[in-house]
Amino acid sequence: MAASVLAMALAVAAAGPMLAKAPRKKAKTRVAPADFDVKLPVLGTNLQEYPAGPGKAVADVACLQCHSASMGLQQRLTEKQWTGTVEKMMRWGAAVPADKKAELIAYLAANFGPDNDRFEPTVTRPVGK
Amino acid sequence: MARFALTRREFLAAAGGALLLPPAAFAAAAAESVPKDKRRMLQLNGYAIDAETPLDALTTYITPNELFFVRHHWNPMYPDLRRWTLAVDGEVSSPREFTLAELKKLPRAEVTCVLQCAGNGRGLFRPPIPGVQWRGGAVGNARWTGVRVKDVLERAGVKATARHLHTFGDDKPPEKVPPFHRSLEIEKVLADAIVAWEMNGQPLPAQHGTPVRLVVPGWAGDHWMKWLVRLSPQPEPQTGFYMDTAYRYPKTPGEPGAAVAPEDTKPLTELFVKSSITEAPPAAKVGTAVTIRGFALSGAPDIAKVELSDDGGESWRDADLDPRHDPYAWRLWSFRWQPKAAGRATLLARATDSRGSVQPKEAAWNPSGYLHNAWPAAQIEVAS
Numbered sequence: 001m002a003a004s005v006l007a008m009a010l011a012v013a014a015a016g017p018m019l020a021k022a023p024r025k026k027a028k029t030r031v032a033p034a035d036f037d038v039k040l041p042v043l044g045t046n047l048q049e050y051p052a053g054p055g056k057a058v059a060d061v062a063c064l065q066c067h068s069a070s071m072g073l074q075q076r077l078t079e080k081q082w083t084g085t086v087e088k089m090m091r092w093g094a095a096v097p098a099d100k101k102a103e104l105i106a107y108l109a110a111n112f113g114p115d116n117d118r119f120e121p122t123v124t125r126p127v128g129k
Numbered sequence: 130m131a132r133f134a135l136t137r138r139e140f141l142a143a144a145g146g147a148l149l150l151p152p153a154a155f156a157a158a159a160a161e162s163v164p165k166d167k168r169r170m171l172q173l174n175g176y177a178i179d180a181e182t183p184l185d186a187l188t189t190y191i192t193p194n195e196l197f198f199v200r201h202h203w204n205p206m207y208p209d210l211r212r213w214t215l216a217v218d219g220e221v222s223s224p225r226e227f228t229l230a231e232l233k234k235l236p237r238a239e240v241t242c243v244l245q246c247a248g249n250g251r252g253l254f255r256p257p258i259p260g261v262q263w264r265g266g267a268v269g270n271a272r273w274t275g276v277r278v279k280d281v282l283e284r285a286g287v288k289a290t291a292r293h294l295h296t297f298g299d300d301k302p303p304e305k306v307p308p309f310h311r312s313l314e315i316e317k318v319l320a321d322a323i324v325a326w327e328m329n330g331q332p333l334p335a336q337h338g339t340p341v342r343l344v345v346p347g348w349a350g351d352h353w354m355k356w357l358v359r360l361s362p363q364p365e366p367q368t369g370f371y372m373d374t375a376y377r378y379p380k381t382p383g384e385p386g387a388a389v390a391p392e393d394t395k396p397l398t399e400l401f402v403k404s405s406i407t408e409a410p411p412a413a414k415v416g417t418a419v420t421i422r423g424f425a426l427s428g429a430p431d432i433a434k435v436e437l438s439d440d441g442g443e444s445w446r447d448a449d450l451d452p453r454h455d456p457y458a459w460r461l462w463s464f465r466w467q468p469k470a471a472g473r474a475t476l477l478a479r480a481t482d483s484r485g486s487v488q489p490k491e492a493a494w495n496p497s498g499y500l501h502n503a504w505p506a507a508q509i510e511v512a513s
Contacts, residue, residue, distance in 0.1 A: 035165055035168060036165060036168040036169065037165070037166070037168075037169065040169055043170055043172060043178060043180055043199070044172075044175055044176065044178050045172075045175060046175035046176065047175075048175070065303070065304075066177075066203075066303050066304070066306070067174065067176070067177075068174050068175035068176045070172070070173060070174050070175060071174050071261075074173060074252075074261075074262040075257070075259060075262070076257040076262075077257060077259055078256075081259055084259075085259050091305065092304055092305050092306045092307075093303065093304025093305040093306065094304070114256065114257060119262070121171035121172055121173050121180075121181075122171070122172040122175070123169050123170075123171060123172075124169065124170045124171075124172045124180065125169065125170070126168055126169065126170055126193075126195035126196050127195060127336075
């Protein structure tokens with residue numbers, strides 16, 4: 001038994017690379033090396049948070065209901081623009097208690113005003129070939 | 130669902146096409162890919178996912194599916210394809226539903242064209258505008274395969290009273306957010322719109338609207354309804370937030386930051402002529418030529434020329450246009466530049482389309498930040 005296995009192995013080796021090749025079926029299941037940096041987070045990973053400060057708790061509930069924090073972090077809006085945006089979102093169902101609306105607008109305007117330069121997009125791995 | 134295997138006819142066509150190509154051209158086409166270190170996406174929102182392609186990855190005629198920008202209004206849908214249908218109703222004599230298999234039995238249509246988000250470049254406008262702050266990579270060029278909308282509507286007996294095609298996707302907005310319902314003029318639909326189930330030869334990926342989306346060559350992405358489930362030709366345009374308030378453009382753009390009354394706006398449709406720079410060396414030496422590359426696109430079917438200037442737009446020289454082209458696809462271009470003096474040089478690009486529209490120095494500021502198309506600039510440090 002052991003001898004015949006050895007003989008077969010020798011025969012395969014002697015036949016050269018053509019015969020020694022893995023059967024086609026096996027080659028199909030081989031995993032191709034990743035053609036992107038595997039250390040990158042996958043698309044859809046949330047890595048950003050609202051900065052600390054008065055009003056963060058309101059923003060965490062009201063905005064994160066439908067948007068990741070990055071949506072707020074990338075804006076550079078005046079207080080007037082933030083007021084318009086918050087009122088639009090409240091009409092659309094954002095959970096902002098009436099007595100917290102001013103606090104939310106002040107928080108967004110203070111952190112994400114026209115000079116806001118804190119936002120960087122998250123570099124992510126491609127998906128969905 | 131998956132149609133990975135080529136039919137015998139497709140295989141023979143592909144093989145025949147490959148054999149007809151001269152070896153050098155074939156090698157060039159096969160080698161055209163995005164290098165591993167540039168294969169990444171810039172995520173602007175984690176949910177709903179919004180991500181753009183870094184400009185230095187937009188260097189191939191066909192943008193690979195996995196590097197194609199993603200824009201969602203809300204979370205994506207994963208429809209059950211055993212139950213999925215496309216309904217056709219409205220101004221038709223025989224309202225009906227099509228299964229995917231039924232759609233695939235209709236004459237096959239294929240177009241290669243640009244898809245660009247209406248808001249691409251919003252982040253570059255000053256004063257800033259609320260919304261996703263796209264930098265310039267919410268654009269790509271792909272081969273879309275499906276069926277002409279005209280063929281679908283004709284099989285339902287579309288009537289002459291149909292003037293606008295109302296389109297409905299299956300994605301559901303949260304809370305009291307208005308649904309993303311749209312319509313577009315029937316003339317454009319009948320001319321060249323398709324219902325696509327393949328993107329670059331692959332089944333339409335989930336983030337691009339599986340199983341089918343609308344493809345509207347030359348028009349901004351808001352018309353390209355994803356997760357399409359219903360087409361309804363009607364005498365009047367659709368109403369609602371995404372028709373009456375969003376995706377509108379001033380009839381006459383005014384001062385940056387100025388409000389525009391709704392009656393002074395019109396629907397945003399065709400893309401504006403635009404070039405972007407995708408490759409430029411940060412440094413060069415006097416007397417040694419360097420290459421600058423990019424793409425150019427428009428709502429017109431072709432690009433006539435792309436020019437570059439190294440003197441602030443005083444004088445311009447033609448870039449070389451890549452011969453590959455399809456109606457409403459982008460044109461890749463390249464430009465050999467000879468630095469003549471040491472110091473920091475600024476290279477500007479501008480495109481002219483086949484209708485004679487020229488890319489402007491400044492993009493017209495508009496309240497929603499649509500279709501930014503100012504001349505792009507590359508800074509190059511030239512050493513003596």
